[in-house]
Amino acid sequence: MNRSKPRIGAYICRCGTNIAATVDVEEVAKKIGFLPGVVIARDYTYMCSDPGQNLIKSDIKEHNLNRIVVASCSPLMHEATFRHAIEEAGLNPFYFQMANIREQCSWVIKDKALATEKAIKMTTAAVQRIRYHRPEKMRPIDITPAVLVIGGGIAGIEASLKIADAGKQVYLVERESSIGGHMAQLYKTFPTLDCSA
């Protein structure tokens, strides 16, 4: 499959009106559809929703897509979501690229024409980039089943106990000579007026 020519599916998210209010998503989908290698280009209300993800999955099967571009929010938010979705459809998760047309486009530009143009450029960039993607492999490695908790105040104590009760090793590191932090200094606490220790 990786030797075959790119067959790219591009999906432009409306994000309700978050994107669609300032970006003409239909125009973006139309322009992207003309790019070489792009087999299908659509817009949809919420790409991250289950129907949105299913749309991609069924397109992959139906149109034999091997590269997926989603133009929506920041990859810091949903890259993992979509990678997971295309992996479920049998594609390597790295045959995926996101264009950030919300945080870095629709939300920062007032003018609809300019925002649309920028969204087209950014999606084009993602489409161009994805041609050179390769089927990368995640590297599985064993986890050390222990947790370091830094700070022995109320949060550290609570977290340590929860993890230790689950049978995992905890290292609780406290700077002072004893734990408790500010809480150990308090007398009664709101709203119940019970003692804090």
Added chain:
Amino acid sequence: MFEPKIIAFLCTWCSYTGADLAGTTRLKSPWNIRAIRTPCSGRVSPELIIRAFDEGADGVLVLGCHIGECHFDTGNHRTAKRIPILKELLSFVGLEPERLRLDWVSASEGERFAHITNDFTETIRQLGPCQWQQKPSWRQTRPELAVITELEAAE
């Protein structure tokens, strides 16, 4: 009015997050900025910058983590050394060094991101279109980097 094309290389750990934060807080930033996400500003090689000019950028912005806050310890130290040298080289070949700017934006500095991008776009607007395209192209000098041409030929 002249509207420049600007490539912004953003470190995913700081300035890219800062750019997202600018968006989340709805701070306006210019449409001219086209962001390229990199794992660290240390990844931004001179070739990438030159290539951006080569492909028609009027300005290139490199935004990394503040010194001392690099996610990779010292990756941005390299950037801090590399960019000033590249600026000298740009002026040597007749390009305004102001077209390349290195700055630091942390993940929490959405406001700073908006300010820098607006300011840089204005600077480039004043400078006018970049004359680089009339110079001998990288396609001739470093053919191994001319990947797009190859691809287009193949198709």
Added chain:
Amino acid sequence: MVSVGRHENIELLTLSEIEELSGYVGNFKATIRQKARYVQEDMCTGCEACTQVCPIEVLNPFELGLAMRHATYRNSAQSTPNAFAIQKTGIAPCRDACPADQRAMGYISLVKKHRFADAYWTIRRENPFPSVCGRVCNHVCEDACSRGEYDEPVNIVAIKRFVADWAYQHRDELDQMPDKSIPGTPFIHKHQPTGKKVAIIGSGPAGLTAALDLVRLGHKPVVYEQFSEPGGMMRVGIPPHRLPYDRLAWEIDLIRREGVEIHLNHRVSNAPGLLNKGFDAVLIAAGVHNAVKLPIDNSDHPGNWLSTEFLRKVLLGERIDLSGRHVIVLGAGDVALDVARTAIRLGQPKVQILCRGMRCSEHELKAAEEEGVRILSSRVFKKVVTADEKIIGIRCLDAEVGGIVDGRRIVREKPGTEHLVEGDLIIWALGQKGDYDFLPEETPIVSQNPTGIQTNNEMMTNIDGVFVAGDIRQGWTSFVVNAIDEGHHAARAIDRYLNAGAGIPEPSHGMPVAKLTREEIELKITAGRASNQPRIKISSIPPEERINNFKEVDLTLTEDQVVAEASRCLECGVCGECMECVAACEKGAIDHTMRDRIIDVNIGAVIVTTGFKDFDPRIAPEYGYQYPNVITALEFERMINPSGPTGGKVVMKNGRRPRKVAIIHCVGSRDDKYHQYCSRACCMYSLKTAQLVHEYVEAEVHEIYRDMRTFGKGYEEFFNRTKQEGVHFHHGRVKSITREEGYLHVSWDEAFFQQPDHVDVDMVILATGMEPQQDAARLAATLGISRSNDGFFLELHPKLGPVETRSEGIFLAGACQSPKDIPDTVAQAGGAAAAALSLIDQGTVKLDPAIAQVQEALCAGCGQCATVCPYGAIWIENGIAHIDEYNCKGCGTCAATCPNKAMTLIHFDDKQLISELVGALS
């Protein structure tokens, strides 16, 4: 808290901080520095015996400085762990300077508490001769004393002398007091006898110190003394007007009583030969007792005496009458002064000291001049002049005298100034050398040029088993305290020799010197934590009462004086290692030799829960924290706490109960001058404070709030309850708090229409906000996590990732992420724990493939990639770069650096990035 201490799956590391975090999600390695607690955590029962005997007091940070605590401390009786800890910031400069390692700060702190017997035993740990060193020491400790930076050093010698005199006066009771010297010294008292015998030649400070140490180690020392009295130079070199015989005799007697055998009038003629007479080792500590003469004309005339001989004769009881004589002492040091002052006491002859320039104690010089000794300095002497077989004086030249270079005085003679200094008796006190007669010729011990005896690092001569210590090792005279140091060192070396290297090691402090800066000193003195009195001077008996006898000249301090002087001590290192706690601890849990520990732990996830710092209202003067009875809410918490500094009483500075209290909201929060954010917990804790004040203090309460934020479950109801109880609420933004006669005036802006805009109260409680911890930036850098603009740690996403960070495997909980109250903190901590558990319970984790990769065909092996790699994950082997795929974190700096483009970053390679920017620019 208690369950944390008991949980089998929790390893609690207190007094610890993270120094480094390496590795990656699922496989981190943390390097932790655990500071020395000086108390074995598992042995301490928390019985408080140590803190009861600790003489040091410092401000108690747990009580926010409202109370004092000892250097041996525990935050509260409910602390987890319940073990005590000892606060030690370093070794006090006085102790660091002392050759004998005297814990000066330690015993001074005991003197401050009137604990003279304890102070005496503290001195005796390192020094068997407190009476001697309290009188004739050169006190380098005082030169090092931090207090010297401010006014004058603490009079350490006078304090020591007082303690020694006190002990002498109470010597009969002292026998019944427990000898606490056992735990402190490196020597174990009344050890199992080893059966080894050590001969010691000389009963001076070096010999007797070594003897005492050896007997405490279980060996059998036998001391041989050539004179009729023990003590060496302390007995035959220092006249009793400076060091009374009875004090020295008593201290030597104490040494004898511990089992040291001293043979008097026994001159050893063959030191190495003792090895054949049943001794396992020999220590030569004979001192240097031969004064030298210069070979000038008539220096062999019988009217030329030697200082050592003269003093020895007088001090051993020979009656010499010098009345009517005309004595010239040649010399410039303390010995010359001793000789001159001794001579004066033998019939008040005319005594003159002839020298280039004096090099002696100022105090002694002044005393000598008071007694009538004349100093003729800036002279060089050429010959002793005789007439009719009798000495008539010394021929001298005037000289210009310069400084001292390499131990020698620079002089330039003035030609033509020749003159005669009249006198009929010359006493030479220019210096002393050793007597090596007892070294037999057939087994020569190598001497060292120009003086002394050659030894190795273990103080052993070239003859196996023969050691040497003290003045004779160096070949010149030094101070008693140096001899004591030599004695200790020799004893440890002999112990190691007798135990084939396994004996007592040399002690090392392993701590920095805690010298205070002038600012720190001023702070201590202005805060009343050290007395601001000037140094107390020693007084002496008047000259006319002393020149015809050998009564001690200097007087000891009174008890009041010595305590006042001890109160000047700044207690530089906090704990002075007086070792009282060690003696008090029945479990033997205290270990002052503990050192910081570096602990490496392997973990799969990290949860950061470092909390907040209380806003410091000192930087906001409008809130009047500088005035008495303006306190922070946290200070109020300590006051109302029954186990707090006031035993649960909320009182004003005058000790009275406040009748009217104002509580100010938003101190440091929601204010552009300080912090923009809302600290979230303050409204609610202010309401709680109001209820407590209302109920327990029975005072009228006024709350000045800007907005009442009671958003949590049951919070609004709590607010309503508070209102119903009669607490007064005023909307407003406090602009100033001023101190008036007998009350505090609080005034505010933004009052509601026709509502009050000020109130006069007895006490103000400031609801201070939360700030990031002071070292949040450092920790963020160590862990590789980000901070938001307000300085708190940055979560992955405010809604979708509130406990995660951008660094996978590192989670946040509590007020280190943003200010929050206890319910929210507990909830978030549970969330973070679940997130961490869900990660580590997976068994394996999938690492991002985006790491560096070498295209071997292009690599030239130049190594630039290895230079720039922040993780040292690249190395060159066989001319090609190799990558450690687990240490590579995928920054791509190597890819940007590689001149051949052989290094690429997976998923961020040149083709991908270039095509992306081509698309972006299309």
